[in-house]
Amino acid sequence: MRIDRRNFLRLFGTAVGGITLASTGLSQTFEVPEKLLKNLKTGPGIVTWKSTICGMCNAGCGLKIKTVDGLPVYVKGNPTYPVNSGGVCPAAHGALEVLYHPERLTQPLRRIGIAGENKFIPVSWEEALNEIISRLKKLRAEDNPERLAIITNNDNDISNLVINKFAYAFGTPNYFNFSYNSNNTQANYLQTGVNSEFDIDISKAQVILTLEADILGTDLSPVYFTKQFSSIKEESEGRVRFIHVGSHLNLTGMSANQFVPIKHETVSAFALGLAFVLIKEDLIDNEFIKKYSFGFEKWQDKNGKVHEGFKDYILKNYYPEKVSKITSVPSSTIIYIARLLGNNKPSIAIGGNSLGESTHGVYTHMAVNALNALLGNFSLKNGLIHFPNPEKFDPPKVDEKAKKGLERMRVDSNVDTPFNFSGFSISDFANNINRNTHYPIEALFLVKSNPVFQSINKRALTDALKKIPFVVSFDSFLNETNVFADYILPIDTFLEEWNIISESPGIPFTHAGVRQPVVDRFHDTKSVTELFGIISKGLGNKFSNLFDSNSPKEIVQEEFRKIYSSGKGAITREKVSGQWLNFIKSRGWHIGRYESFDDFWKQLLNYGGWWNPEHNSFKNNSSFRTPTGKFEFYSRLLEEEAGKLNDKNLEKLNIYAKGDLLFLPHFESQEDGTGSLQLVLFRNNVNKDGSLSNIPLLQELFGLGIKHYWDTWVEMNKITSLKYGLNENDDVIISSEYGSIKAKVKIIRSMPDNTVAVPIGQGHTNFGKYANGFGADPTILLKDRFDIFSGKQALQSGYVNISKTEQGA
Ligand code: SF4
Structure with a gap:
């Protein structure tokens, strides 16, 4: 097929879903520079496909890029790459717009x-x-x-x-x-000595509990987990239970069997309430706890001081009725979920990225880790949580x-x-x-x-x-x-560069993808x-x-030469399933069937990556790198550092725990703002964290689910909307003592009462014509606070007021 400008734009339009930008008044799509079309005008229209690794976020999915006479025109998932097995999220479709973007910097x-x-x-x-x-x-x-x-x-x-x-x-x-x-990763470091995200194998789990985790949308490697999620659902014929607990109904919550709304800051209390039931009803992995954990039972330090263990502390403080009062989750629900987890092992709790986004985020993640330790998930027996390969x-x-x-x-x-x-x-x-x-x-x-x-x-x-x-x-x-x-x-944009992408977040096997230029540099980059x-x-x-x-x-070649020399694993040539898996397993995960490195490299460029399904790093139960060499319910690492602080210092940091509590997962009520509604900020799988808001296609998709594009909205449940006299699509002002923004009301079932949720990523002021002035940046509503242990900003600790705009009133 011979391609002229119109055809090319049509192809390009098809590639990105044929979506126009008419709704914004901006031009239909941006022009591809004339010099780049020269080849297309005179060339024979040769179609090729090249493998590479997506760079729209750090999840590391494999892509196949279709080129016509050397120019990329279409993006799809690489079916043989094990991270995404052919799937992609909506953001990947914006890749070509990054490449062809008229506002790209072209020289220093x-x-x-x-x-x-x-x-x-x-x-x-x-x-x-x-x-x-x-x-x-x-x-x-x-x-x-x-x-x-x-x-x-x-x-x-x-x-x-x-x-x-x-x-x-x-x-x-x-x-x-x-x-x-x-x-x-701070909580992981404090309790296991491993300062890294854990790799998570949900394939064997009978119950999957996500706590503010959007593993199908924006957390970890969402395409991988979406694929896993669908195949588990299908293969188990619905026997595996998915429960989502969160302050906002995200993609993961929408796909779960059960969604439990909760106020964000109380998730740690909820997790510890589950721990109460597991301990009380002896649904814990006693062998793991006895041999490989520290601080569960009462213990004595080297000075003879007796410390109350995690067990007694939980049994005294986190009984379901009390947790229900803190979280507003019925105690029957807490008991039901805990029994489900405890009676159907292997079962897993997954904490989301946003759990860390409060002044006490590390303690919340510690509570989720403690839950997984009780369920035995750090043991070889269950093998649901792995430590990533060493740095x-x-x-x-x-x-x-x-x-x-x-x-x-x-x-x-x-x-x-x-x-x-x-x-x-x-x-x-x-x-x-x-x-x-x-x-x-x-x-x-x-x-x-x-x-x-x-x-x-x-x-x-x-x-x-x-x-x-x-x-x-x-x-x-x-x-x-x-x-x-x-x-x-x-x-360079990612379609123009050489790179190697490995250790995609949360993926429970070793892998490395090659990112190769699918096109020569367009500009002087x-x-x-x-x-x-x-x-x-x-x-x-x-x-x-x-x-x-x-x-x-x-x-990049040098890194792959090391992999080649190890003789381990294989290039991802075929769909990653059944027979192929059995074949390489039968060979001890060692393939060694490449004639030379050149042969290995050629195949690598063709197929896109290498993987080794065997996980290297968690080979025995003593992989913990803590002072005790065990999983620590009571963090000795935290004690070494935070133990030096006096109460006054801690109070300055909004930490009111005293004594042993400081080193144990616990719930603390957080400082309230003057607003009457808790503010939840959420990411969306289209523009991720706002770094893709200058891509017109992704702006067009931003808000697709609620049909409100290129703009900011605020989600609340019916009860909250009635309390504030608001209706669907009302224009409102959300304000705090730090600032105010405009948004449109969207009424969403299942939000917790007195909570409003706003997407982040819009409201740019200097990010080009497709981003500037569209929507609002809700972070301006927040007080400058962060978790003192992780440094993570307290994006989920805001309190706001809401009222109709003058036009809407
Ligand atoms: S999750 Fe989406 S944007 Fe991120 S790497 Fe995968 S396809 Fe690309």
Whole structure:
């Protein structure tokens, strides 16, 4: 088929679902640059399919991209890639719009206006890179390597490993991951010693309880869990029970057998109420608890002090009637769910990302972990929860300058609670810079990250950005943060880059996908990996050989060479099921049938990835890396750090627990705002965390379920709407002492009373014409609070008022 412009746009339109943008008054779809259509006009119309890994979020699904005469025109899931087995979520369909986007950055920019004013001029790569290298050389020459800070997004790809290595060799402890989805692993660290998300195998579970977890929508690797969920439902003919407990009816809740509405801040009490019933009725895994856990029974420390165990503490404090009063969930429901879990093992409780988004989020996650320990899920016998493979980061050799820099306190260290394990706090980062708390940050790299949009305290962060003398952004688009940068370096989109994506969140087997360019670069861009290679070389001396190669392709190849040499696993050639699984299992998961690495590499590019169904890391019951070598109901790691604080310090942080309670999972009522309604903020599987709000197709899909597009809505139940005199589609103002936003009312069954839920991701101010001014950013309603142990922002701790707008009244 010969393709001209009209045909191409038609193909492209088909690829993205044929959706027009007429509802917004914006043009139907954006133009594909003329130079890119040249091939199509003269070419023979050859169709090819290329495998790659999706980059629209970090779930790591495999994709197949259809190209016509070399230009990508269609996206679908790779049927042989085990993470998604051919499925994709709606966001993947926006991939081509990222590639062809008219607002992409096409060459390096230097700021000429005042910071934040959005005035830049194009400059050469040479100018930008020379300036960056000379600033970095100066920091090292003056023995201040810690004054470089790097904030990246939450990607699990090779570029983050490269940056980590660079930061380490340079000598800065200030290398941070920040996004709405980061910092969720603190409770796991405190109770198991493993500072990572757990991998979860739901395939064997008889009961699956999700607690604020949207595993089919936005948490972990949602396409994988959606596929698992459907096949479990089908194969068990409905015998496996799915229960969702949450403050908002998300995709997972909609698919569950039972949805239990609950106020967000009380989920920890609910989980501990289930623990009460399990303990009381002896439905726990006694063998695991006896051999592999610490702190369940009464115990004595080395000074002879007797500590009340988790068991007695739960039996005294979390009986169902009391938990029912806290949570408003009937005690009969608590007893019913606990018995279901306890009598139908293996059964599992999965806590969602949003559980961590309160001032006591770590304690809530600890309560969910405790529940899983009682159910025996950390044992080999059940095998539902795995520890991911050990950290791949292989620290490079460092010189004396770097050693000193790495020993410095992190710039985000909280002055009152300098815990050495705490996660990154964007709030402390900004406030410490503004108050000159530790030392100045003289250079900041922002890698594919937009922390101003995702921070509660935007003002503090923009003030800090103005204070930092040299800010460099590595990104494909302008955004709310990089308008403060001195230089913006344009980077490849994921369809143009080499990368390796492994350890997708929550996936219970080892795997690695190859991301290969499906098209030559459209513009004068570079990849992040390549840029850090160039910068390292420019620094000279020992940095010249920091990476074996500057070529991202060679770096990716090298990683796969290690996999090839291990002789383990197999390229994902066939649909991952029955016979194929049995075949590789019968060979001990070792395939070794490739003639050479070149043969392995060729097949890899063709099929997209490699996997090893055997999980490496959890081979025996002693994999816990805690001080006791066991699962800790009572966290000794937490005791080591938080035990140093006095009550006054803790109260400053809204933590009122005293004595042993401080180191045990527990429920604490959180500080109320002046509003009368609890505010729940939720993500949606279309624009994820707002980083995809500049993609027109995804804006068009945003709100599809409730038929309210490109805008913000507020969900509430009928009782709440009646109480406030509101009807469906009313325009309302949601306000708190910190700000106000507009939204449209959507009445949703099953929301908890006196709770309103608003999607995050809209309300951009500097993210291009498809994002700016559409909808509202509800984070402006929140007080700047966070969990002191994880650093995670308290996005779910807001209280608001609601009223009709003047037009609506
Ligand atoms: S879940 Fe993430 S990685 Fe998977 S298809 Fe959707 S956007 Fe892509």
